[in-house]
Amino acid sequence: MIVSVASRRHTIADDLRSQITTGRIKPGERLPSEAQLATHYKVSTPTLRNALALLQAEGLVEKIHGKGNYARRPLRRITYAGGGRTPADRGLPVTIRTTKLRARGHLTTLLRVAAGSPLTEFHCLSHDGKSPHSLARVYIPRDLAPPATPDTPPWPQEVATLLPKPLPDLAEVQEHIRVRLPTPAEAATLRISSALAILAITRVATDKTGRVVEAALLTLPGDRAEALFTTHHTTIERRPEG
Template sequence: MDGTSAFAPKYRRIAEEIRHQIDTGDLRPGQQLPTETELTERFRVSLPTVRQALGVLRSEGLIESRHGIGSFVKETDRLQRPGWRHYGRARADQKLLTPHLRHDIVFAGIEPVPTHVADLFPPGTTQVVTRRRHLFDKETGRPEEIGASYIPTSFAAGTYIEEPTVVPKALFLCIEELSGKRYAKAVDRLIARLATADELAILELANGAPVVHVVHCAKAEDGTVLEVAESIWPAERTVIVNEYPITTD
């Protein structure tokens, strides 16, 4: 089931399947989920397992249960921003990481490495292939994100990555094909700050509004930097959800 391991507990795999339907818009805000009985039959599991999965989704703020009626996708102005599980989902369905949003590519081409991410690239890197995008709610047209990706010229220069059009699938899948390397590890920097004047205008925010600024550096197993990406989200409309195994290392 998408980004969850086949060895994960059944309730986690069920929760991931329903979460995926919410992420992609197959289950919309306010829509009722199948009944517990229907879910037990669909996934061939026990009722306690289904209830445990629904409990996970409730704790994440994705669904709400109404006594005597059932469970519903929670209606909220805040967008769920899932962490690493997006990669597994995109590998499975070969779609964009955020297919529920409209992507407008506002720039694509070679430019100097931005100073605020220069330390994430190998010393001596002076240029990258940059892709800048604005993301909008498909139904309302409301701006939801300012994004950019910075990719090494060694494998991206002169390719379709430089074209100002939406790529046919998740950008990281395109980068893996071009580089011949697979995304293996990443580091995220999350910064809470006030929006700049340009960000206020693009995201249609009031003066003094805060944003969440995420810088994501993805590397191959051998340490090669494959992509540095950044996203800027309106803080008042954002919930960041990270699910990960806890190790004893």
């Protein structure tokens, strides 16, 4: 019987996953070397690395350059539901850096403003323990932003509670979601592998006059994030004719 490389990769990942989740391999413990694991499972090194990549994407294994692969505790999961104000990772402390800037490049398109228009940026980095968890960059027209306050890392509150309030009532929220690899800056900020896919979400909220009152760029690492969308259907009763 021929066993495919794909099935061997998943079989190895299943075994290591079981050892990590049951505590046989404890968080922070270094896994045997890749050569040792390849020998143990009787597979090639590339197949073994593919198996480890699955666990890295799940957040169960962290590869540290020059040191090896380490088990880590499962990361707190983000469920992005969307449709409202910029969400936060509930219960996680958030470090917020506030910067005054002028609209340039893509920001003029996002906020539908002229180049040079005054904006306030909220750079929001949530933390799970000592590790960065997710990143949100929120841009608001300066006249809607609250007075600048000193940065206080971390702020153990939800991002939404730290943004201007009340903002005008929202009439529409557009969300563009795609999967991509992180930029070098995003990978460095979140301390993730440049090979780990992220959910990149661009949110643009407008008020009843059509003015953009908030634009947000969310970076959610794929090993701790998922998107959830709920559609409500309305049944229209048809009256019989005649």
